[in-house]
Amino acid sequence: MADLDPRTLGERAERMILALGAISAEPRRLTRQFLSPEHRRAADLVGTWMKAAGLDVTEDALGTVRGHWASAGEAAGRNTGKRLLIGSHIDTVIDAGFYDGNLGVVAGILAAEHFAKAGKRLPFALDVLAFGDEEGVRFPATLNSSRAVSGEFREAALDLKDADGVTLREAILRYGKDPADIPAAAFSPDEVAGYVELHIEQGPVLENRNQPLGVVTAIAGQSYLSVELMGEAGHAGTVPMMMRRDALAGAAEIVLQAERMARDSRGEVVATVGVVTISAPATNVIAGHVVLIIDIRSGSDPARHDFVDRLKSAIRTVADRRHLGLQVTQTRNVATTPCTAAIQDGFAAAIAATGGEPLRLASGAGHDATAMARLCPVGMMFVRCRGGVSHNPAEYASPGDMGLAVAALIRFIEGFKA
């Protein structure tokens, strides 16, 4: 059996992460967009690693690299049996860190290699998947790669355009693939036993609890509320304070109300206002029209829906008291993706076997696992990242933690029941 020493695995993971991180569209920062020349180079490197690990390598119509380790039955020419899919993504945001997505792909290759190098056949096949469209930076959509694999790809997505006016259809053709082959990328539910993804936490919980690894319970559902406030623009020097209908002051109250309510939920709900748009802003004009967008997330759909209802009524109270016109629109409502209990328990046992405390936590960020949940049972394991920082060049996971993560993933696979 190949080496299960976390230290060696961690050092190898780091070397691979650094090699992938060097493949960028820009000289001094990491930017790797879906179906770009850099995506091609990263996919080639991943394919080379998969081959060297002893996997059979293919690519689908959206450029997802797939490394296959046949099941015992398949290798003996009998029934193919089911597959366990292990994946994450190799596209990045602009000026990205090295670990987001890439670590999950690297870990999947190292884990599959553990079995392939030893010639160890399992009752199920392993498929390591390197997706290319998780971040949604190039086209105004995300998860097209994992949607294609889960059979949920939407034909209309082919007409989406990037900033240069290139459609997804054209980008696929330029990448040397054929959109007509997208349906063939899909697995059928009866051939897949599960999808697992290892990912940096992108938050500070594991670091605060001094644990290298965690079991993900659910990927948070998400609502966006677009709140439009109509007041009355006026001269900042002449309209008396008591006679104003200041849309921005109302917006400020709403921002603080959302923050207060989320704090009171004790970690169950998070709410953020990252966009406030003032129409015709000027120093000496009372804001007459403001739009803000509230991003609301929770690992529990009932908690999120309840929060949205209560927040809407609080917003109405503020608008009424300030005599502001109000329009509230829910522009996004994505359900929570629960992680399958048996996979959570498998990861918990694997983490315990590597000496960790299997902390359970929800993921506030979306992942390829969200799309894969439409196909099969899913689960995720989080790896501690320094300061909880992600989508930033300062993103960092230590070789020690990465080695434990790969070792735990191998233990998980050994204990997996297809």
Ligand SMILES: [Zn+2]
């Ligand atoms: Zn990611």
